[in-house]
Amino acid sequence: MAKNDYFVIAYKVLKYLYECLKKGVRPNMDILDAGFFQIAESYWAYIIGNLNADGYITGIMRIEHDGDEPIIRVTSDIKITPKGIEYLEENSTFKKIKEAAKDIRGMLPF
Numbered sequence: 001m002a003k004n005d006y007f008v009i010a011y012k013v014l015k016y017l018y019e020c021l022k023k024g025v026r027p028n029m030d031i032l033d034a035g036f037f038q039i040a041e042s043y044w045a046y047i048i049g050n051l052n053a054d055g056y057i058t059g060i061m062r063i064e065h066d067g068d069e070p071i072i073r074v075t076s077d078i079k080i081t082p083k084g085i086e087y088l089e090e091n092s093t094f095k096k097i098k099e100a101a102k103d104i105r106g107m108l109p110f
Contacts, residue, residue, distance in 0.1 A: 004039050056087050
């Protein structure tokens with residue numbers, strides 16, 4: 001899978017948020033944006049918006065616009081949910097990503 005694949009980015013976001021939760025630290029907002037992953041803002045909004053809509057994360061602000069796509073903003077209160085932790089641990093696609101990444105710690109700031 002490419003580094004900009006939906007599931008690769010979703011895995012990295014969920015894994016990072018889970019590590020933050022376990023360590024009791026707030027996520028670094030510089031890591032949770034399109035620039036960090038070198039993807040388009042609209043693609044980032046799509047990924048984060050869907051992780052939120054699917055109940056895997058909380059702390060997303062959705063700003064509606066008349067006739068336009070809503071703006072998705074990550075807030076400093078972003079967290080992985082128990083459902084997100086379960087998805088991270090049980091999803092077979094994520095297991096493949098984890099195996100391919102071998103050293104996921106190199107992708108995370110801890």
